[in-house]
Amino acid sequence: MLPSIFETCIPREEILAGELSVDLFAAKLRSVVEGKAPLIYQDAASFFANTYATDGIKTLITEVFGRLTGKSSGSPVIRLETSFGGGKTHDEIALWHICKQAREIKGLERFAELGLIPDRPVQVAAIDGRDLDPENGINHSNGVTTKTLWGEIAYQIGGIQGYQLLAGSDRSGISPGTDVLERLLDNQPTVIVLDEIARYLRAAKAKQINRSDLSEQVVAFLFTLMDLAGACNNLVFVYSLASASDTFAEETTELQELIRASARQEKVLSPSTDVEVYNIVKQRLFQSVSAEAAKKAASEYFTACRASRSNLPDACKDARYSDAIAQSYPFHPELFNLLTKKIASIPEFQKTRGALRLLAQVVRHLWGNQENWTPMIHSHNIPVGLDGEITNE
Secondary structure, eight states, X not given: OOOOHHHHEEEXXXXXXXXXXXXXXXXXXXXXXXXXXXXXXXXXXXXHXXXXXXXXXXXXXXXXXXXXXXXXXXXXXXXXXXXTTSSHHHHHHHHHHHHHXXXXXXXXXXXXXXXXXXXXXXXXXXXXXXXXXXXXXXXXXXXXEEOSHHHHHHHHHHHHXXXXXXXXXXXXXXOOOHHHHHHHHTTOOEEXXXXXXXXXXXXXXXXXXXXXXXXXXXXXXXXXXXXXXXXXXXXXXXXXXXXXXXXXXXXXHHHHHHHHHTTOOOEEEOSOOHHHHHHHHHHHHEXXXXXXXXXXXXXXXXXXHHHOOSOOOGGGGSHHHHHHHHHHTTBOHHHHXXXXXXXXXXXXXXXXXXXXXXXXXXXXXXXXXXXXXXXXXXXXXXXXXXXXXXHHO
16 A cells, blocks of 8 residues: 555645745746845745756756856857746746856755856846836836836946946937947856747837837847857847747747848757656655655556556556656646646646646645545645636636
């Protein structure tokens, strides 16, 4: 008989305590940049301790900082391509922390060879396109209001002095050239991160700039930034696009076609695979999960499936299904399939984030009601009272 999960897994204290606020699972780039995020995102050591080292994040860190240190031939332009909730914002926050604290972050060796990480902080601008406001701008505490993407980048990199270099371009809405950008960077190692470009492009289309609109100027600026990154070894530009099936599909497709047409080279990374989502969720919800129990559960479930006379799907009798059970334990892989494939078909469902929030509540409910033997967490273990949250959110 398989042991119960209550004997083989230890949930994190905040999960059992019911600290399930939206902010706990909603990584926001701007909040981290401004120093206002929850501790789990704001504190670099806590952030990396609670982050699963996916192949995507390790490749991203190696590409970006290997290029800046000259110790690997990383790409100057990197595009993170994923559906909503696929982990891109999380990976962008990781870049920001490393830029700010270099190799001093505890536990960073899980994510990259420390020799590839700079030994001192580097310049960084990290911007979520959803925060940019083409009409009203972003108001900063010292009286500066940035109206454009390039104005915000200049402010984040150089403060008031940096902003003054691009103040004219920011007020006019006309994209700056490489000369002023080179003066802004001042030949210093720099990382520029831009999340959700497509959303910003849509908003910028409504802002008229002489005979064009702001979106055309934004595209021109992005190409200037890509050209500059390719021409020097001290700038890496990382940006994200959602999949072509999401809300801003038109802008996403438009930008992809423009980049292809201009023959610009970029590296495309996907932050997390479906299999890695298992480990991302487990890392965030549990202090520890017994590897031995996971292996035993995989073996027992696989044997039961092959011996069953019921009309089970052929996939259940494939050896790869046993591997999936071991990876997803203490959750059954069909529960993940429900969350990341079936429910994720709802427009803009936040895949990883949504799975985290729901499963955190399931774990808290189960550990608070341990009357029944529970070998794994299945779809039927979702409390009836949570059905409304799936429907509404």
